[in-house]
Amino acid sequence: MTAGRRYRARSVSAATLAGAVLCAATACGSSASPESAMENKPKDTWEEPSSYSYTLTSTTQVLAGTFRVKVRDGKVTEAVGVDEDSRRQVRELPGEVPTIGELLKRLDKARSEGADTAEADYAADGRPVRISLDWEKNAIDDEALYVISSYTPQGSSGAPSTDPAA
Structure with a gap:
């Protein structure tokens, strides 16, 4: 051992x-734009807003495809599949599409449980843009990759935030 x-x-x-x-x-x-600049260390500056929208591309055993997601009051209120597989999964597995906060909890859990891979890339504002998990390197079908894009925080009215820091 x-x-x-x-x-x-x-x-x-x-x-x-x-x-x-x-x-x-x-x-x-390379000359990376500020929007594409990512860091591999977690930032404590980003707090998940109660309302936002984002696009999730997921490759996991349970959830695969690209989804447009709306979050209100910390809960997914709408998930729309972009491709055939994701549309089917939204119909068959409602409630499986996570918030960004739930993805971060999965990352924390994988790290605390000693997963072989538990990595994330972060945008300049500290929010995750890519999360990669693999609990057991030699196991089949336990890998997960989440790519987070088109993130838009929402104001209290549900409209996109006009806060320049957002």
């Missing part, structure tokens, strides 16, 4: 080093 832990630690270190080299190599000479 100890040998397995040492091997895992070495492979994680090697993977981390390879990822750092790859990130450094791809960053050289």
